[in-house]
Amino acid sequence: MTESTPNSFRNQPDERGHFGDYGGRYVAETLMPLVLDLEREYRAAQADPEFQREFDDLLEHYVGRPSPLYFAERLTEALGGAQVWFKRDELNHTGAHKINNCIGQILLAIRMGKTRIIAETGAGQHGVATATVCARFGLPCVIYMGAEDVRRQSPNVFRMKLLGAEVVPVTSGRGTLKDAMNEGLRDWVANVHDTFYIIGTAAGPHPYPELVRDFQSVIGKEARAQMQDRIGRRPDLLVAAIGGGSNALGLFHPFLDDPDVKMLGVEAAGHGLDGDEHAASLLGGFPGVLHGNKTYLLQDEDGQITEGHSISAGLDYPGIGPEHAWLKDTGRVEYTAITDEEALEAFQLLCRTEGIIPALEPSHAIAAVAKRAKDMPKDSVILANLCGRGDKDIFTVAERLGVEI
Amino acid sequence: MNEPDPMTTSNRLSSAFAKNHPALVCFVTAGDGDTAANLDALVEGGADVIELGMPFTDPMADGPAIQKANIRSLGAGTTTADVLRIATEFRARHPDVPLVLMGYANPMIRRGPEWFASAAKDAGVDGVICVDLAPEEDADLGPALRARGLDLIYLSTPTTDDERLPAVLRGCGGFLYYVSVAGITGKQSALVADIAKNVSRIKRQTDLPVAVGFGVRTPDQAAAIAQVADGVVVGSALVELVGDHGADAPARLRELTAGLAKAVHSAARAPRKEEKA
Ligand SMILES: Cc1ncc(COP(=O)(O)O)c(C=O)c1O
Numbered sequence: 001m002t003e004s005t006p007n008s009f010r011n012q013p014d015e016r017g018h019f020g021d022y023g024g025r026y027v028a029e030t031l032m033p034l035v036l037d038l039e040r041e042y043r044a045a046q047a048d049p050e051f052q053r054e055f056d057d058l059l060e061h062y063v064g065r066p067s068p069l070y071f072a073e074r075l076t077e078a079l080g081g082a083q084v085w086f087k088r089d090e091l092n093h094t095g096a097h098k099i100n101n102c103i104g105q106i107l108l109a110i111r112m113g114k115t116r117i118i119a120e121t122g123a124g125q126h127g128v129a130t131a132t133v134c135a136r137f138g139l140p141c142v143i144y145m146g147a148e149d150v151r152r153q154s155p156n157v158f159r160m161k162l163l164g165a166e167v168v169p170v171t172s173g174r175g176t177l178k179d180a181m182n183e184g185l186r187d188w189v190a191n192v193h194d195t196f197y198i199i200g201t202a203a204g205p206h207p208y209p210e211l212v213r214d215f216q217s218v219i220g221k222e223a224r225a226q227m228q229d230r231i232g233r234r235p236d237l238l239v240a241a242i243g244g245g246s247n248a249l250g251l252f253h254p255f256l257d258d259p260d261v262k263m264l265g266v267e268a269a270g271h272g273l274d275g276d277e278h279a280a281s282l283l284g285g286f287p288g289v290l291h292g293n294k295t296y297l298l299q300d301e302d303g304q305i306t307e308g309h310s311i312s313a314g315l316d317y318p319g320i321g322p323e324h325a326w327l328k329d330t331g332r333v334e335y336t337a338i339t340d341e342e343a344l345e346a347f348q349l350l351c352r353t354e355g356i357i358p359a360l361e362p363s364h365a366i367a368a369v370a371k372r373a374k375d376m377p378k379d380s381v382i383l384a385n386l387c388g389r390g391d392k393d394i395f396t397v398a399e400r401l402g403v404e405i
Numbered sequence: 406m407n408e409p410d411p412m413t414t415s416n417r418l419s420s421a422f423a424k425n426h427p428a429l430v431c432f433v434t435a436g437d438g439d440t441a442a443n444l445d446a447l448v449e450g451g452a453d454v455i456e457l458g459m460p461f462t463d464p465m466a467d468g469p470a471i472q473k474a475n476i477r478s479l480g481a482g483t484t485t486a487d488v489l490r491i492a493t494e495f496r497a498r499h500p501d502v503p504l505v506l507m508g509y510a511n512p513m514i515r516r517g518p519e520w521f522a523s524a525a526k527d528a529g530v531d532g533v534i535c536v537d538l539a540p541e542e543d544a545d546l547g548p549a550l551r552a553r554g555l556d557l558i559y560l561s562t563p564t565t566d567d568e569r570l571p572a573v574l575r576g577c578g579g580f581l582y583y584v585s586v587a588g589i590t591g592k593q594s595a596l597v598a599d600i601a602k603n604v605s606r607i608k609r610q611t612d613l614p615v616a617v618g619f620g621v622r623t624p625d626q627a628a629a630i631a632q633v634a635d636g637v638v639v640g641s642a643l644v645e646l647v648g649d650h651g652a653d654a655p656a657r658l659r660e661l662t663a664g665l666a667k668a669v670h671s672a673a674r675a676p677r678k679e680e681k682a
Contacts, residue, residue: 303515
């Protein structure tokens with residue numbers, strides 16, 4: 001593990017896609033030439049002002065960026081400590097940060113001449129965002145979704161279908177997000193000639209973790225400028241929920257070289273870290289290889305992958321993006337975990353204090369904010385990523401609260 | 406990551422490919438059914454090389470047949486220690502039959518490459534195929550295996566073009582596994598003419614034997630491929646028999662393997678790589 005402090009935390013990965021000991025490319029050989037192609041095309045796109053212009057234009061006029069930076073006055077008062085600010089990515093078109101990445105990737109797919117899009121989804125947020133950009137650009141779209149998730153998230157399944165996507169319930173394995181990702185990879189291997197795989201988080205074989213981070217970094221870039229505008233300085237602490245880690249990296253990355261800015265990534269502790277019923281890969285897992293990258297994974301002593309659990313379907317994944325694994329080992333970012341119960345409480349707290357119904361994913365971040373804010377001086381500033389809105393979660397929450405709707 | 410040292414490569418594997426006929430390579434999943442009896446049946450049927458699958462929760466390059474075998478095996482509680490014990494006992498019963506472990510990276514590197522390589526060596530394993538270890542990540546397994554005289558067998562596919570092939574061949578030992586279809590293991594199969602073209606393309610760049618797999622199910626297919634390759638790999642068709650026939654599986658495996666072996670062994674020996682000009 002890396003002990004020395006790098007000069008910059010923003011120059012990862014290396015040319016082979018490694019973030020320290022993590023990342024890389026662990027895919028079947030059939031996919032390797034394609035993954036190398038994608039990297040070449042991504043480098044070309046990065047150097048192409050027209051690509052950036054198109055991306056920015058769609059983010060502004062289609063997604064609705066920049067998203068507001070909001071001072072949560074009543075929440076701050078209720079917590080009685082640091083000022084709490086939110087980056088309002090839940091106001092994006094489709095209701096979460098996921099669309100930022102989907103816009104970037106579909107532009108890459110078009111650049112590469114691909115004519116068919118596939119994606120995996122857990123809760124359905126990434127599936128909806130992918131189906132949305134496919135409708136926008138007129139490309140056929142197949143979404144793989146665990147059969148169990150199809151049942152639990154029927155409103156999102158219907159949304160995807162309205163948008164013209166084909167939703168394939170995955171029954172292999174245990175029918176959850178990781179099985180959906182396996183099925184996506186199987187489809188891709190068999191259709192490399194025409195298919196682009198839009199991965200939904202900052203994970204997978206290089207260059208996915210890098211390019212997803214870059215597309216999501218619009219969150220942190222905007223926030224950095226907005227903070228400067230509003231209070232003339234940087235925040236003291238950034239907080240974000242972590243499933244695969246894309247919204248967190250999007251917020252953190254532009255600040256990584258600001259030593260005055262501390263960062264807290266919040267994993268899902270489910271029913272608690274002492275049992276097996278959690279989805280905290282960094283705090284409760286070990287390094288290993290899955291879905292194209294080396295990173296922390298929930299696994300047993302033989303390297304078999306175990307299922308995560310979280311009240312939030314978007315955090316319920318047994319892996320995490322490799323850059324977070326590296327940021328943990330270097331100590332640049334601190335990681336903590338929040339239980340289902342704590343997230344539910346934070347969900348309700350935000351509803352009542354701010355009139356915002358958050359998704360269950362950022363509710364984990366809000367719960368961590370609530371714990372930290374109390375012990376911080378009143379002139380300190382916390383910025384949390386409100387990465388999704390809670391419409392999709394009201395059924396889960398009602399069930400947990402014992403309410404029939 | 407240099408050329409494997411000829412003194413340390415597996416004698417069992419190289420002699421299997423030095424016979425005067427192409428080799429039949431047979432795959433079953435460890436811990437699926439009575440694996441010892443299944444393996445014995447493959448040997449009795451005439452398999453020249455055994456591939457023993459290490460079960461994994463997430464076999465993302467496999468089709469339904471081998472996915473189910475993985476689930477059956479893990480459902481029965483198979484551990485890495487069990488897989489190694491199956492290998493050790495196989496080696497005791499069959500001192501001369503080459504044995505290759507095939508699986509995914511995570512179970513192989515869980516306790517570190519050195520641990521895995523020495524455990525595999527002690528179990529009498531000759532080579533390892535790691536489906537999701539790209540040659541770019543060779544450092545995770547290759548050096549530890551090669552240092553103990555075990556071959557790391559890489560895969561080449563229809564998408565591996567001439568420019569990329571050297572990267573695949575660099576750390577590859579024992580034989581090269583040519584995956585004949587861009588897809589997962591299972592039922593689709595490639596045209597023999599395409600296979601022939603690709604195998605000769607590969608042979609222009611290496612002296613390693615080339616075994617062809619994915620989608621080979623019947624003696625007729627095997628015979629046709631054996632005309633143009635050094636070995637033919639059969640997996641899903643065998644694994645399905647294990648899934649369908651329970652206690653009768655060994656008899657069925659022996660029967661299918663015998664038919665495949667007859668077809669492969671009577672094929673004309675593939676022409677060796679032309680001498681380098
Ligand atoms: C609103 C929301 N937040 C967070 C996540 C977790 O993903 P990531 O950690 O990549 O941001 C999801 C995933 O579905 C989501 O929908």
